Structure formats: C-alpha cells, structure tokens
Amino acid sequence: MSENNVLLEIKDLRTYFHLDEGVLKAVDGVSLTIQRNQVLGIVGESGCGKSITARSILRLIPPPGKVQGEILFHQNGSSIDLAKLPPHGDQIRSIRGRNIAMIFQEPMSAFSPVHTIGDQIMEAVLVHEQVDKVEARRRAIDLLRLVGIPLPERRIDAYPHQMSGGMLQRAMIAMALALRPQILIADEPTTALDVTIQAQILRLMKNLQAEIGMSIIFITHDLGVIANMADEVAVMYLGRVVEFGTVRQIFRNPQHPYTRALMQSIPMIGRTRGEKLASIQGTVPVPIDPPRQCGFADRCPEFIAGRCDADVPPLIETEPGHQVRCVLYESERV
Amino acid sequence: MQSNGSSEQPLLEVRGLKKHFPIQAGFLRRTVGYVYAVDDVSFSIPQGKTLGLVGESGCGKTTLGRCIVRAIPPTAGEIWLHVDGQSIDLSGLSRNELRPLRRHFQMVFQDPYLSLNPRKTILDIVGEPLRLNNIAEGKALENRVRELVDMVGLNLKYLNRYPHAFSGGQRQRIGIARALALNPKLIVCDEPVSALDVSVQAQILNLLQDLQRELGLTYLFIAHDLSVVEHISDEVAVMYVGKMIEKADTRKLFTNPQHPYTEALLSAIPRPDPDQPLGEIELTGEVPNPASPPSGCYFHPRCKYAQERCRVEAPPLREVKPGHWAACHFSEDLELQGVGG
Numbered sequence: 121m122s123e124n125n126v127l128l129e130i131k132d133l134r135t136y137f138h139l140d141e142g143v144l145k146a147v148d149g150v151s152l153t154i155q156r157n158q159v160l161g162i163v164g165e166s167g168c169g170k171s172i173t174a175r176s177i178l179r180l181i182p183p184p185g186k187v188q189g190e191i192l193f194h195q196n197g198s199s200i201d202l203a204k205l206p207p208h209g210d211q212i213r214s215i216r217g218r219n220i221a222m223i224f225q226e227p228m229s230a231f232s233p234v235h236t237i238g239d240q241i242m243e244a245v246l247v248h249e250q251v252d253k254v255e256a257r258r259r260a261i262d263l264l265r266l267v268g269i270p271l272p273e274r275r276i277d278a279y280p281h282q283m284s285g286g287m288l289q290r291a292m293i294a295m296a297l298a299l300r301p302q303i304l305i306a307d308e309p310t311t312a313l314d315v316t317i318q319a320q321i322l323r324l325m326k327n328l329q330a331e332i333g334m335s336i337i338f339i340t341h342d343l344g345v346i347a348n349m350a351d352e353v354a355v356m357y358l359g360r361v362v363e364f365g366t367v368r369q370i371f372r373n374p375q376h377p378y379t380r381a382l383m384q385s386i387p388m389i390g391r392t393r394g395e396k397l398a399s400i401q402g403t404v405p406v407p408i409d410p411p412r413q414c415g416f417a418d419r420c421p422e423f424i425a426g427r428c429d430a431d432v433p434p435l436i437e438t439e440p441g442h443q444v445r446c447v448l449y450e451s452e453r454v
Numbered sequence: 455m456q457s458n459g460s461s462e463q464p465l466l467e468v469r470g471l472k473k474h475f476p477i478q479a480g481f482l483r484r485t486v487g488y489v490y491a492v493d494d495v496s497f498s499i500p501q502g503k504t505l506g507l508v509g510e511s512g513c514g515k516t517t518l519g520r521c522i523v524r525a526i527p528p529t530a531g532e533i534w535l536h537v538d539g540q541s542i543d544l545s546g547l548s549r550n551e552l553r554p555l556r557r558h559f560q561m562v563f564q565d566p567y568l569s570l571n572p573r574k575t576i577l578d579i580v581g582e583p584l585r586l587n588n589i590a591e592g593k594a595l596e597n598r599v600r601e602l603v604d605m606v607g608l609n610l611k612y613l614n615r616y617p618h619a620f621s622g623g624q625r626q627r628i629g630i631a632r633a634l635a636l637n638p639k640l641i642v643c644d645e646p647v648s649a650l651d652v653s654v655q656a657q658i659l660n661l662l663q664d665l666q667r668e669l670g671l672t673y674l675f676i677a678h679d680l681s682v683v684e685h686i687s688d689e690v691a692v693m694y695v696g697k698m699i700e701k702a703d704t705r706k707l708f709t710n711p712q713h714p715y716t717e718a719l720l721s722a723i724p725r726p727d728p729d730q731p732l733g734e735i736e737l738t739g740e741v742p743n744p745a746s747p748p749s750g751c752y753f754h755p756r757c758k759y760a761q762e763r764c765r766v767e768a769p770p771l772r773e774v775k776p777g778h779w780a781a782c783h784f785s786e787d788l789e790l791q792g793v794g795g
Contacts, residue, residue: 165651284740314510314678316737319722323736341652344681344724348732367728385656386726387685389708390794396663397685399656403621 126194127302127335128154128177128220133189133203135169135176142409146172146185148359149432154303159329159336161350161367163343167404169359170339174305177337178216179207193219195302218248221296225308227288231280237264237291238276244298263294268324286317290324297328304329305337310345322348343386347371352441355379358415359407361435365442375444378416414446422448463536464498465672466522466640471495471531471545473517477745489745491517492528493696496771499689501639504666504673506687506704508680508719510741513693515676519642522674523561524552535559537639557587557636564645566625570617576603576628577613583635602631606661623654630661634669642674647682659686680723684708684794692716695744695752698771702778709792712780714757717790725793735791751782759788 135147147169154160162170176187179202191202193215205212216222224230231240241260245251251259257276264272267290280288289309296304306325310318322345329336338349346353346367353370355363355378363376374380384398402419413429414420420428427447435443438452473492476485492514499505507515521528524544533544537558544552544559563569570579580599584590590598600610606627617625626646633641643662647655663686665671677683683690684704691701692715700713711717721733739756742748748755754764763783774785782788 165653286740314741315680316510316718316722317740318724319732319736320738322724322732342724343652343726347726347728347730348724371726371728382652383726385653387656387659387681388726388794389681389684389723392685393704394685396660397656399660400653403623403654404651 124194125156126153127156128194129190129192130154130173130177131190131192133173133176133187133191135172135181135185135187137185139184139408145359145407145410147176148407148410149189150356150359150361152354152361152364154335154337156302156335157329157333158351159338159349161346161353162337162339162356163341163346163353164356165341165404167358167406168356169407170356171307173356174222174307174337174339177202177305178220178222179203179205179212180222181207195219214248217244217296217301218299219301220303220305221299221301222305222307223289223292223296223309225311227285227292227312228280230292231288233280236277236279237283241276241291241295241298244295248299259298260294263298264291266297266328267291267294268320269294286313286320289313289317289321293321293324293328297332300332301334303335303337305339307339308341309338311340311342318345325349343371343382355382358404358410360415360432360445361443362416362445363443364435369439369442373439373442375438375442375449376416376446377420377422377448381421463501465501465536466674467498467532467534467536468522469496469532469534471518471521471533472529473514473521473526474529487745490696490747491744492521494531495693495696495698496531497691497698497701499640499672499674501672502666502670503688504675504686506683506690507674507676507693508678508683508690509693510678510719512695512741512744514696514744515693516644518693519561519644519674519676522640523559523642524556525561535640557583558638559640559642560633560636560638562626562629562633562641562643562646565649566622566629567617567649569629570625572617575614575616576608579617579628580631580635583632587636589636598635599631602634603628605634605665606631607657621654622650623657626650626658627661630658630665634665637669638671640672640674642676644676645678646675648677648679655682662686680708680719692719695742695747697752697781698779699753699781700779701771702780706775706778707792708794710778711790711792712774712778712785712788713753713782714759714788714790715753716780717792718756720793721791723793733791733793759784 130152133147133150137144150173164170187203192199193202238260242256245256261272261276269275269290310321340346350367353367354361357378363379374383381400400419414433417423417428433445433447435445436449437443438449474488474490477487479486509515520526528545535542577599580602581595584595608627647658687704690704690707691698694715700716718735718737721735750766751764751769754760769781769783771779771781774780
C-alpha cells in the first residue's frame with residue numbers, strides 16, 4: 121500500500137462525552153486508514169463506538185462531546201487535520217458533502233418532509249458549486265437515474281412521504297453522491313430495509329463504487345452485510361478496534377475472542393439448525409470512566425486474571441495486515 | 455424427537471383466515487376499498503413445534519399473529535386451539551368469552567423498550583397476569599414470579615427494579631417471563647430478537663429453545679431474518695401480500711424452494727462469508743400495495759419465470775410435493791435454487 125493511496129488517516133481518535141456521571145469514552149484511541157477506492161467495514165454491536173467514529177470524522181458530535189486525536193484528510197498533496205477544525209467553521213462545512221458525504225440508517229429522518237427530493241438534492245449542488253438552477257435540476261435527475269429510481273423526471277418533484285423506504289434510501293445515496301465525494305460514510309444504510317431491498321441497495325453501492333471510484337466507510341452490526349461489502353474490516357468493541365484485517369482474514373481466521381464469539385453466535389443457514397448457539401455471556405457495559413483494561417475482559421471466555429485486567433492490550437500484528445488487540449497473541453508478534 | 459404423525463391433533467389450526475382493513479376517505483369517511491392484510495390463510499402447528507413465518511414488511515405476518523392471539527378480530531376464518539382435550543374456535547368469541555381462554559396463548563413482542571410499563575417493577579410486570587386472573591396474590595404470587603424470573607435467567611435480586619435499569623436482552627427476558635406466567639400452550643413471538651444485538655440475540659434464541667423443550671411450548675415465530683427463522687423453526691411459511699405462498703419443513707424449504715419468491719428471498723440473504731457473495735437472483739421492483747394488488751399471481755410483476763397464465767390466474771396453495779405446499783402454477787417445471795444444502 122503506497123502512501124499516496126491513503127485518503128484518510130485516523131490516529132488515536134478519542135471522542136469523549138463529559139457527563140455528570142463521569143467521562144463517557146465512546147471512542148477511545150481508534151486508528152484507521154482509508155485507502156482510495158476501498159471499502160472499510162466497521163462492525164460491532166450497539167455502543168461499540170462505530171457510529172461515533174464516523175460522526176467524529178465529519179465533526180458531527182453534539183456537545184458535551186469532544187474530539188481529540190488526528191483525522192488527516194489527504195488531498196492534492198496536502199493534508200488537513202479535521203480534528204483541529206472548529207466544528208461549525210466554513211472549512212469543515214465545505215468538506216462535508218463535497219469531499220466526505222454520509223448516509224444514514226433512517227432515510228425518513230435525513231430528508232426534510234416539507235421539501236421535495238429534488239430541491240434537497242439541488243440544494244447541495246447550489247450551495248457548493250457555481251451552477252444555475254436548470255443545471256442543478258438536470259444533475260439531480262441524472263443522479264436519481266444513477267441510483268436506479270424509475271421515472272426520475274417525475275420522482276424529482278416527489279416529497280419524502282410519497283416514496284418507499286428503499287426508494288428513499290436510493291434518493292439519499294443520490295444526495296450524498298451529488299458532489300462526487302471521495303469518501304462516502306454509510307452508517308447502517310440497509311438496516312431498516314427488507315432483505316430483498318437490502319440486496320438491491322448493496323448491489324447499487326458496489327456498482328457505484330466501481331463506477332465512480334470512491335472510498336466507502338461501511339458501518340454495520342450485520343456480519344453478513346460486512347462480508348459482502350468490505351475489503352478490510354475493523355471490529356470494534358467498547359470504543360476500541362479489537363481486530364483489524366482483510367475481510368478474508370477476519371472471516372477465515374478470526375483471532376480476537378470477541379470476534380470469534382460474535383461469529384459463533386450468529387445462526388448460519390444449513391449449519392446451526394436445532395443446535396445451541398454459542399452466546400456471549402453478559403451485556404456490553406457502558407464506557408463511563410472505564411477501568412484501564414481490555415474492554416472485553418468481563419465477558420471473555422479466555423480471560424486471564426492479572427493480565428487482561430492489568431492494562432489495555434496493544435494492537436499486535438499476527439500476520440501481515442492482520443492486527444489483534446489481545447494478550448493471547450503477544451508471543452506471535454511478527 | 456418424534457416424527458409428527460398425521461393422526462396427532464395439532465395445537466393450532468387456522469382455516470381460511472382473513473383480515474381486511476377498510477380504507478376510508480373523504481369527509482364522511484366512506485369506505486372506498488380494503489387492504490387485504492391477511493387473505494385466506496390456512497395452516498396448523500403441531501404441539502411442541504415451531505412454525506416460522508417470514509415475509510417482507512407489509513406482507514401481513516404481524517397482522518396474522520395479532521389475529522391469532524385475538525388482539526384484533528379477524529374478518530373471516532377459523533382459529534382452532536386444541537388444548538386439554540378441548541377444541542375452541544377463537545375467531546368469533548367476544549372479549550368476555552376470550553378472557554378465561556387467554557392464558558392458553560400469549561405473545562412476545564419485538565420492542566422490549568415499548569412493551570414494558572416503565573412505571574412498574576419487574577415483580578408487578580411479571581405478576582400482573584397472575585393477579586388479573588386471580589391465580590395468585592401476596593406471597594404465592596411473589597414465589598411464582600421468582601420461579602419465572604429464574605426460569606428466564608434473570609437475577610432474582612432485580613425483582614423490585616424498573617424496566618429502565620435493564621438492557622434490551624434483559625427486557626426481552628422479562629417479556630418472556632410475563633408471557634409464561636399463566637402456563638400458556640402457544641406463544642406467538644413477533645420479531646422477538648430483531649431489536650437485539652447479535653451476541654444477545656443468541657442468548658434469547660437459546661432461551662426460547664430451552665423453554666420449548668422444558669415446557670412443551672408451541673411457537674409461531676414471526677421474523678424477517680431468514681437465518682434466525684431457519685435456526686429455530688421446524689416448519690417455515692412464507693407470506694407475500696397477505697397470502698401464504700409456500701410452506702414446508704425448514705430444510706426442504708431452504709434447500710429446495712418451490713416458489714420463485716422464496717428463491718429470491720433466500721438469494722438475498724447476505725451470508726457471513728466473503729466467498730459467498732449475494733445470490734444472482736435479483737428481485738427488482740417492490741412489494742405491491744396490498745390495497746390494489748396485481749392481477750393473477752401477486753408476484754408475477756417481479757417474477758422472472760412469469761408467463762401469461764400468471765397474469766390472469768391466481769395460483770392456489772397446493773401440495774406440490776409430499777408435505778411441501780406452494781402457490782405457483784409452475785413449481786413442478788422450475789428448478790429453483792436454495793441455500794445451505
């Protein structure tokens with residue numbers, strides 16, 4: 121992987137919320153790189169910090185949240201540290217949408233209900249680029265066609281409530297692509313959709329990615345979706361990346377006890393019927409003033425007293441490109 | 455595991471069930487049409503078995519479940535419950551007639567956050583059915599609640615806590631404990647694990663299976679997640695726009711589907727394996743509006759095998775192979791792809 125292929129570098133990202141009860145460490149030292157034309161999958165359960173990581177990149181963290189660390193966005197030979205920009209400033213606002221766009225789980229809540237789909241897609245174009253309304257409308261129709269909405273010339277004047285969930289998700293993708301961003305952040309984009317519509321949207325995203333060449337950060341809790349979409353996968357637990365590797369490394373050779381438990385706890389068609397699923401005991405804790413230890417220690421079947429609860433384990437590279445945050449692999453460091 | 459002989463009477467038998475919701479419009483709220491949410495559905499579930507009911511949103515699976523527990527009255531059809539040597543048709547009974555029978559059938563809901571009263575303690579919530587039916591009170595009630603809470607794997611020291619103190623998985627256990635309070639025979643589970651995290655989902659699925667084995671429960675398991683349904687069900691039924699379009703033993707339905715919609719549904723499941731990409735069968739378009747379904751077979755506008763006959767003639771649900779029912783004119787002629795074979 122050559123240097124100039126790296127589009128975004130997240131270094132030691134810490135997003136903390138200072139609450140009355142203590143410091144909620146939603147993201148606690150995450151480092152990731154996003155390569156050009158690659159899909160980075162972030163997978164984890166609710167509360168693992170995957171969505172907060174994504175929102176931190178765009179500086180969409182509401183107070184009392186604070187973003188620390190570095191988020192280096194490389195473009196035309198120069199780099200901007202997004203973590204240092206004021207969250208309401210002009211600079212981050214021009215990057216949002218133009219360079220890095222985001223789509224959400226609930227398309228209904230991402231659109232204003234009182235404006236047409238077309239107006240909302242055109243708005244992005246009109247704000248960021250010097251074009252007139254006729255041109256912006258033409259571009260909006262092209263985008264709706266690109267994402268497979270039938271009769272785009274008519275649907276452009278539809279209001280969000282007139283469209284189905286799948287169509288609205290397509291429209292949101294069209295809106296996100298309006299300015300040809302280099303990075304698309306997709307936060308559970310298909311979770312609210314039916315399985316056949318999900319398959320349509322996943323195919324659409326793959327085709328668009330190949331066609332227009334962009335990087336995608338794909339966030340989901342669904343291991344099936346991540347296996348289909350991602351080139352590289354980061355598994356998150358309690359604010360940290362506990363395992364990172366290519367999609368094959370993660371699914372063929374999961375190493376972290378959490379990743380392994382997650383894989384064993386999902387029903388597999390044709391393999392687990394009638395059998396007992398391996399479940400992970402307990403529930404995900406809330407990371408308010410968490411102790412300095414492995415976040416999974418309390419639930420881990422391979423917990424070693426005095427080691428796992430002594431400190432946060434380091435990320436250990438066990439094979440090229442495959443990293444695990446677990447003391448079990450300390451002797452296997454390559 | 456005994457094979458279910460046909461001489462054995464099923465626990466639940468549904469015949470020709472229909473639920474039509476009127477569409478009202480205009481100032482006078484005149485009925486201008488009907489949504490055929492459930493349209494002539496028949497099936498049965500043997501005692502101690504699980505029937506999985508799948509389909510996409512709007513297919514009528516939740517409405518069907520709600521009709522069976524008589525949360526809503528069906529428009530037509532029969533719902534026979536065969537318990538304690540008695541046979542009761544629930545479909546036409548009034549609220550008062552239903553009250554003493556409700557202990558036989560209970561429901562577990564999808565959203566563990568909305569289905570528990572936030573102002574009541576766990577003791578109140580789980581004990582409520584016992585109190586309302588005058589089955590127990592005081593110390594006896596508390597003892598029964600303790601037994602139930604223990605049975606679903608919750609710590610007994612939580613008895614006086616309120617729902618907000620619990621995680622989603624724990625709340626779902628509370629909902630299950632409440633459903634079990636009156637020793638029901640049938641439990642309708644409506645998306646019981648879809649709001650839960652993956653690791654917690656496995657705990658609840660295991661719990662449901664353990665309880666079924668211990669208490670001989672019969673489940674109607676409604677879900678949209680096909681991997682979950684495959685895991686837990688003995689038989690699976692697929693619904694599309696209010697109609698049951700296929701029903702068979704779980705393994706047969708998944709490995710050898712007989713309806714093109716089932717084939718497409720199976721093909722769309724994202725498998726947790728990077729070397730098993732999404733199936734090639736792409737379903738275009740969307741589920742039709744149940745208020746104005748297409749002519750003939752409701753699936754024909756999206757079906758890649760559709761022929762002229764499909765456009766005009768609605769296929770009945772028929773036994774295309776022993777024990778395998780499908781509503782397709784061409785089941786015998788098609789070579790449909792399954793999964794997990």
